[in-house]
Amino acid sequence: VSRILNNKMPMPISAATIERVRQAARDMNYSPNVAARALVTRRSKTIGLFSSEMTDPHFAQMLESVDETCRGLGYHLAVSSGMRSIAEPGRVDGLLLLASPDREELQALSVGLPTIYVWHTNEPVTNCIGWSDFDGAYKAGQYLSDLGHRNVAILYGHCDDERPAPQKLAGFLKVMEKVGGSVSNCWSRAASSLLEDQFETGYELTRRLLNEDGKVTAIFARNDLLALGALKAIRERGLSVPGDISVISYNDTIHARCSEPTLTSVRTPIAQAGALAAQQLIQTVESGDRVFPGIVLPTTIIERDSCRSI
Amino acid sequence: VSRILNNKMPMPISAATIERVRQAARDMNYSPNVAARALVTRRSKTIGLFSSEMTDPHFAQMLESVDETCRGLGYHLAVSSGMRSIAEPGRVDGLLLLASPDREELQALSVGLPTIYVWHTNEPVTNCIGWSDFDGAYKAGQYLSDLGHRNVAILYGHCDDERPAPQKLAGFLKVMEKVGGSVSNCWSRAASSLLEDQFETGYELTRRLLNEDGKVTAIFARNDLLALGALKAIRERGLSVPGDISVISYNDTIHARCSEPTLTSVRTPIAQAGALAAQQLIQTVESGDRVFPGIVLPTTIIERDSCRSI
DNA sequence: TTGTATGCGTTATCAT
DNA sequence: ATGATAACGCATACAA
Numbered sequence: 001v002s003r004i005l006n007n008k009m010p011m012p013i014s015a016a017t018i019e020r021v022r023q024a025a026r027d028m029n030y031s032p033n034v035a036a037r038a039l040v041t042r043r044s045k046t047i048g049l050f051s052s053e054m055t056d057p058h059f060a061q062m063l064e065s066v067d068e069t070c071r072g073l074g075y076h077l078a079v080s081s082g083m084r085s086i087a088e089p090g091r092v093d094g095l096l097l098l099a100s101p102d103r104e105e106l107q108a109l110s111v112g113l114p115t116i117y118v119w120h121t122n123e124p125v126t127n128c129i130g131w132s133d134f135d136g137a138y139k140a141g142q143y144l145s146d147l148g149h150r151n152v153a154i155l156y157g158h159c160d161d162e163r164p165a166p167q168k169l170a171g172f173l174k175v176m177e178k179v180g181g182s183v184s185n186c187w188s189r190a191a192s193s194l195l196e197d198q199f200e201t202g203y204e205l206t207r208r209l210l211n212e213d214g215k216v217t218a219i220f221a222r223n224d225l226l227a228l229g230a231l232k233a234i235r236e237r238g239l240s241v242p243g244d245i246s247v248i249s250y251n252d253t254i255h256a257r258c259s260e261p262t263l264t265s266v267r268t269p270i271a272q273a274g275a276l277a278a279q280q281l282i283q284t285v286e287s288g289d290r291v292f293p294g295i296v297l298p299t300t301i302i303e304r305d306s307c308r309s310i
Numbered sequence: 311v312s313r314i315l316n317n318k319m320p321m322p323i324s325a326a327t328i329e330r331v332r333q334a335a336r337d338m339n340y341s342p343n344v345a346a347r348a349l350v351t352r353r354s355k356t357i358g359l360f361s362s363e364m365t366d367p368h369f370a371q372m373l374e375s376v377d378e379t380c381r382g383l384g385y386h387l388a389v390s391s392g393m394r395s396i397a398e399p400g401r402v403d404g405l406l407l408l409a410s411p412d413r414e415e416l417q418a419l420s421v422g423l424p425t426i427y428v429w430h431t432n433e434p435v436t437n438c439i440g441w442s443d444f445d446g447a448y449k450a451g452q453y454l455s456d457l458g459h460r461n462v463a464i465l466y467g468h469c470d471d472e473r474p475a476p477q478k479l480a481g482f483l484k485v486m487e488k489v490g491g492s493v494s495n496c497w498s499r500a501a502s503s504l505l506e507d508q509f510e511t512g513y514e515l516t517r518r519l520l521n522e523d524g525k526v527t528a529i530f531a532r533n534d535l536l537a538l539g540a541l542k543a544i545r546e547r548g549l550s551v552p553g554d555i556s557v558i559s560y561n562d563t564i565h566a567r568c569s570e571p572t573l574t575s576v577r578t579p580i581a582q583a584g585a586l587a588a589q590q591l592i593q594t595v596e597s598g599d600r601v602f603p604g605i606v607l608p609t610t611i612i613e614r615d616s617c618r619s620i
Numbered sequence: 621t622t623g624t625a626t627g628c629g630t631t632a633t634c635a636t
Numbered sequence: 637a638t639g640a641t642a643a644c645g646c647a648t649a650c651a652a
Contacts, residue, residue, distance in 0.1 A: 002631055017638080031399055032398075035349040035400035035628085036349050036400065036644090037629080038644095039345040039630070039644045039646090040629085040631050040644045041631070044345060055367075055374050057365075057367065060365045060367070060370050061365060067364060071391070076388060076401070077390060078386060079389045080386065081374075085386060088341055088344050089341055089342070089343045089344065090346065199567060225564075225568065229568075232568075258509045258538045258539075311646095312647055318647095323622080324622090342645080342646070343645050343646070346644070347645080347646055347647080348646095349629065349644090349645080350645085350646050351628085352628075622651100623651080624649105624650085624652090625648100625649090625650085626650100627646105628644105628646090632641100633640105633641085633642080634639105634640085634642100635639080636637100636638080
């Protein structure tokens with residue numbers, strides 16, 4: 001029965017019995033028990049997806065593409081924001097971590113399991129697939145500089161859980177240094193109320209910026225929500241985007257398409273990264289070799305209405 | 311060993327061996343194999359979460375609360391947009407369906423498994439937990455009517471996959487009928503390009519509305535994205551919100567907080583529903599009885615800046 | 621108080 | 637071409 005239903009018959013079987021078994025299976029609505037199969041096969045045919053930001057639209061895009069890829073390849077998805085539980089023996093065949101490959105707590109919990117990280121990296125990193133935030137931010141800076149902006153601000157929000165280095169900051173500064181622009185940094189560490197809500201943070205920090213610095217002609221926001229907050233602060237100030245101040249943001253989530261004005265934003269290939277990561281992980285699981293050189297996907301600027309030349 | 315590690319010892323065991331076993335387990339970093347346990351226990355301690363709209367912020371909120379609840383109760387989460395695969399024997403102990411309890415394809419696939427639906431219902435429905443869209447829309451209508459609006463439009467987008475009845479439409483119409491208001495319906499069935507993007511749909515339908523009907527003073531949008539589209543169309547027309555036209559939306563996703571102006575929106579208790587559903591499902595799984603009368607949670611209007619009295 | 625045996629539903633190996 | 641049987645790793649009922 002097992003041989004027939006799995007279409008793996010090393011020895012020949014009569015067509016008659018094949019049909020007989022298949023029919024019986026259909027009659028009783030039979031479907032193999034996955035726990036039993038997993039036990040003997042040592043494969044659960046499910047992969048674990050970990051992320052601590054389940055509510056982020058960025059994660060949603062990845063979830064969707066990973067789900068699709070897995071289903072297409074006959075795999076299932078276990079999602080959790082808690083690593084310890086998801087990595088128990090027998091539960092998953094591999095791990096997809098929306099997290100930095102540097103996080104040692106995660107490495108410790110994923111020993112023995114094929115693991116692929118989806119995160120930003122400047123250079124290819126083993127078992128990590130992603131994109132370069134340095135490069136993305138560099139492109140954003142280049143874009144603003146090409147439009148003639150020299151007095152710019154970077155709206156970074158809080159920066160304590162970004163590791164290793166704030167690449168977006170570095171990439172942006174690199175351009176501005178090259179072209180001789182001056183950069184104001186907007187970030188906060190203290191006010192805990194600000195940290196919780198990106199939109200509010202963007203609003204508040206931009207308000208302060210506009211009070212203190214009258215020369216800024218462009219703002220680079222670390223993500224779309226911060227940019228929306230900036231938009232609001234600028235508007236309240238009686239200034240216009242892009243008339244008085246240009247705004248470029250990052251991630252190109254749905255927010256960038258639905259705002260007023262629409263946001264020029266650096267698109268991160270998160271969905272593609274998720275799909276590729278799932279593919280690669282499953283291939284790794286099935287083939288056995290665990291050395292995956294890593295991939296850095298390109299970021300692209302999506303031009304909309306929030307930037308103008310000076 | 312099993313008895314000790316699971317803290318279930320019907321017969322007494324010497325403290326010495328208990329410690330000996332625990333220590334050995336620690337030494338070898340032992341963790342029970344979940345597949346083997348599931349096989350003998352007939353419980354996988356994981357529940358399946360199904361939704362076809364993985365990318366919806368509404369779903370994200372639910373995912374987060376369900377994940378949290380499950381983890382707290384020692385359960386795991388299998389997420390999929392494909393029902394057939396998730397309901398295989400041995401994979402999950404129960405099903406959480408973000409879908410209408412009326413969908414027969416889903417019922418067919420969930421036979422034998424404890425199942426709870428999370429969906430809108432006007433009245434309590436067995437094994438379904440949710441909120442009343444009729445009531446939510448009624449509140450929205452009441453809110454506009456209290457502000458004096460009588461010439462209103464309902465921005466519904468497309469309506470083909472809403473079943474059984476478009477309750478939001480019905481609830482809103484009920485109020486307007488009561489107060490003698492006149493209602494324009496804005497929906498589309500034809501243009502397939504419109505159907506794909508809620509924001510674009512809202513924009514386009516509102517544009518048409520403003521061309522055809524100059525008397526409308528308020529718009530009720532079926533969701534936040536449609537409302538954002540309406541905002542854009544109104545703005546382009548040279549009108550202001552709420553100065554010339556009031557807009558009230560539905561779902562109260564993050565979009566409602568970040569728009570200009572911020573949107574007054576009907577909040578749907580999706581996170582709470584998810585948490586309660588997960589709790590109830592797990593209790594059902596563990597107790598065995600499968601009759602759950604159903605719950606209808608209240609909706610609430612979150613007042614912001616997009617509505618004004620006439 | 622401790623040890624042993626049986627079975628969960630598969631797959632895979634070895635006899636017939 | 638078919639059938640029988642041993643694991644897989646655990647929980648549990650029962651024997652010692």
